[in-house]
Amino acid sequence: MSATRTLLPDTANARLKKRKPATQRQKRDWLFAAGFLAPFMILLLVFQYVPLLVMARNSVYQYSLLNPAAAKFVGLRNFTDMIDYEDAAASFGVTFLFALGVVLFVIPVAFSLALFLNSRLPARALVRTMIMLPVVTSSVVVATMWSFLLDPSNGLINGVLNLAGIGNQPFLTSTSQSLAALIVMTLWQQVGFGAILFLAGLQGLPAELTEAARIDGATKRQVLWNITIPLLSRTTLFVVVIMTVFSLQAFAPAFLMTQGGPQESTNLIVYHIYNSAFIMQQAGYASALSVVLLLVVLVISMIQMTLLRSRWNY
Known part of the structure; x- marks a missing residue:
């Protein structure tokens, strides 16, 4: 029984040591993926989603492109x-x-x-x-x-x-x-x-x-x-x-x-x-x-x- 008790902690420690490199590798892969995707996501956000929000906001205003500062809220x-x-x-x-x-x-x-x-x-x-x-x-x-x-x-x-x-x-x-x-x-x-x-x-x-x-x-x-x-x-x-x-x-x-x-x-x-x-x-x-x-x-x-x-x- 004593031999079994002394082996169990060593086995658990060995498993933890094996998991650490895998976790570090996953984090590294996620960082690489984020680095590759970040430029595209930034461009998508700036040139697509932000303009969509601006368009939705402008749809409830009445204004001219020659004088956008004079925009008037008109609702629907x-x-x-x-x-x-x-x-x-x-x-x-x-x-x-x-x-x-x-x-x-x-x-x-x-x-x-x-x-x-x-x-x-x-x-x-x-x-x-x-x-x-x-x-x-x-x-x-x-x-x-x-x-x-x-x-x-x-x-x-x-x-x-x-x-x-x-x-x-x-x-x-x-x-x-x-x-x-x-x-x-x-x-x-x-x-x-x-x-x-x-x-x-x-x-x-x-x-x-x-x-x-x-x-x-x-x-x-x-x-x-x-x-x-x-x-x-x-x-x-x-x-x-x-x-x-x-x-x-x-x-x-x-x-x-x-x-x-x-x-x-x-x-x-x-x-x-x-x-x-x-x-x-x-x-x-x-x-x-x-x-x-x-x-x-x-x-x-x-x-x-x-x-x-x-x-x-x-």
Whole structure:
């Protein structure tokens, strides 16, 4: 018994000595991680979260950027003005219609391109390069290029239409065609990003399910509709949410191509916020619009977290 009692303290001391280096190593790892993360967290705090708080505070004030010291507290007046004024509702309506058009066209085209890239057909490398170039190209460059293409008099697209026997189309100067033109331009730029996301989802599907279905006699179309598409439900919802949020925040097309016209048919909400703050000098009202837009984006993100809980697990 005495020998056992004398050995127990020594064993405990040995265990404590072994734990100390591990604890010191963990502290050192935490310090290294904090050192690497600190610059990013500081930038994120200074350039994102602090401006959000300032924006929320400014939304209850009425002031001009030319004289911010003369700010006047108005409470929720800026938010009630959105209901009284028709421009805010019209701008949100145009933006939602733009986002709906982008999503409805991007999803099937991106999925088709992903199926092509996931196959063993030739020219896959060339197609990958072609669809990714617009994604990595600046939105300013893309908008400027499409402005030349859609020029109502000397644009390349109207030149092709004239060769086909179709007259010149107004495109960006038409209230019925301008928003559709912006949707087509956005589709051309963003379809590559959606295709890459779908391709990643396709490559993550279990191959044994497809092989088992083909052994049972299922055709390619049956495999696509009954196996591939259901298993890609999470990827599809993710692409839908990403494209929707991107479309709600679109600014360059309206600013560079149409300036919100004609007759505010392309007055996207972010361009309306810019116009209210810097042209109309209604910074408080613009901040209130930004707060509402932020809430809309947050609601969509919450819907994403709910819908991504799919019953298809693999």
